[in-house]
Amino acid sequence: MATNGRVVCTTSRLVFVIRGLIFVTWRFVFIIRGFVFVTWKLVIVTWG
Secondary structure (H helix, E strand, O other): OHHHHHHHHHHHHHHHHHHHHHHHHHHHHHHHHHHHHHHHHHHHHHHO
16 A cells, blocks of 8 residues: 555655646747747848
């Protein structure tokens, strides 16, 4: 029973870490996309 509880605790912790990593990755992708968009707009304004 104790080992089962430990496995459940470890699994929930892993799920929490994975969800956090996915969240951070999505935010990173969003920031990169915004940065590329702004840079692209600046290039168009500069060279347009």
